[in-house]
Amino acid sequence: MEDQVVLRVVAKIMIPFIIIFGLYVITHGDFGPGGGFQGGVILASAFILYGLVFGREELAKAVPPRIVEAFAAFGVLLYSGVGLYGLLSGGNFLDYSYITPHDPRTGEAWGIILVEYGVGITVATVMIIIYNMIAERIGDE
Amino acid sequence: MISNLFIFDSILLLLVTITAITVVQVKDLFASSMLAGLYSLLMALVWTNMHAVDVAFTEAAVGAGISTVLLIGALVFTGRQEKKSDGVKPGALLIVVITGGALLYGTIDMPAFGDPNAPLHTHRGEKLLLQNVGKISLDEKGQRVDHPLYTESYQKEHWDLGDYGSGDEWNELAKSNDFYLHGAPHIPNTVSSLLADYRSFDTMFETAVILTAGVAMLILLRRREEDPEPTMDTADHDTIKGDN
Known part of the structure; x- marks a missing residue:
């Protein structure tokens, strides 16, 4: 699709907005519909669009597969790290109240933002990995 | 009592049914994948009508967005036309009809949609909030x-x-x-609160499941760097030789 001028121009214009919207959906999950999973998928769709229009080699240049794979693990690590923080502070695993012990409500908000980003990072990167793997095989055929 | 919402819902559900039947009937798998995306989009509208915006969001992003891309990616390997089927098998049809009937029978026990006296609203919802x-x-x-x-x-x-x-x-x-x-x-957002706090273990392991899916893709499909010929058969062959 590299020779399609309209697609290339529209994709270039759209991608930053898709990324911002994905981050907004993850961050705003506390207040409105959305959350880590949906935001992560939207985030991934920006990169997949880039890969579809410019080719998977260009995508690999923009986000190297090794970094994508590392971030997939990092998302789960961030989630369980927040849980472990509660455990190490003397509470239960994933007890967000220990993040700000005098105001458990704020702690919950912080905890939820962090774990939503954990979910979002893992979902986005795994979607990119799945796309990469399929695109790689298609390139081989 | 026919409200605007009822008419709108009926049209939507009719379209959903038609799309679902077409997805199965159509022989061109490319058209089938696109229709599956359309089905998800229509379902997202149905969820929105039921005020389940979080579910609608997921349905639209995953069903209509990502899975269409992945289905079309898979199509490259399977070919575009469906194989000739053997027609309807009576045994399979019987099982499907019985299962569907049982599911429909189960819905009779459910409270009507939006019923303020449903158990969820009388005691469960408040406790969850x-x-x-x-x-x-x-x-x-x-x-x-x-x-x-x-x-x-x-x-x-x-x-x-x-x-x-x-x-x-x-x-x-x-x-x-x-x-x-x-x-x-x-x-x-009660949904986020329930998913990420009340049921945070659940969500954590869901995330782990997604990571596992990604790792499985990497193990199964990644082209190994030492492969001289990057086709699937040679790759397997080389691995066996390498093990020896």
Whole structure:
């Protein structure tokens, strides 16, 4: 699709907005519909669009597969790290109240933002990995 | 009683049914994948109508977005036309009809949609909104105390709505700024609060499942760097030789 001028121009214009919207959906999950999973998928769709229009080699240049794979693990690590923080502070695993012990409500908000980003990072990167793997095989055929 | 919503819902569900049947019937798999995306988009509208915006969001992003891309990617390997089927098998048809009938029979027991007397609204919903599982706080001396927001007496005084709060009472409460800024024990989006706090273990392992899916893709499909010929058969062959 590299020779399609309209697609290339529209994709270039759209991608930053898709990324911002994905981050907004993850961050705003506390207040409105959305959350880590949906935001992560939207985030991934920006990169997949880039890969579809410019080719998977260009995508690999923009986000190297090794970094994508590392971030997939990092998302789960961030989630369980927040849980472990509660455990190490003397509470239960994933007890967000220990993040700000005098105001458990704020702690919950912080905890939820962090774990939503954990979910979002893992979902986005795994979607990119799945796309990469399929695109790689298609390139081989 | 025919409201606008009823007409809109009927049209949507009719379209959903038609799309679902077409997805199965159509022989061109490319068209079938696109229709599956359309099906998800229509379902997202149905969820929105039912005020399940979070579900609608997921359906639109995953069903209509990502999975269409992945299905079309898979199509490259399987070919574009469906193989000739052997026609309807009576045994399979019987099983499908019985399962479908059992599911329909099960829905008879469900309360009507939006019924204010449904068990969810009479006692379950309120408890979920005020969930205080493991909510503690530390006082000035660092001692564990029940945070006032999560003690039963505080909740009874501020949020107790009798046996069950009617929809109007909850709406009034939700409209007041105090509820979220000063009094509400949880973040405003109840769905996020339930998924990421009340059921946080569940969500954590769901995330782990997604990571496992990604790792499985990497193990199964990644082209190994030492492969001279990057086709699937040679890759397997080389691995076996390498092991020897």
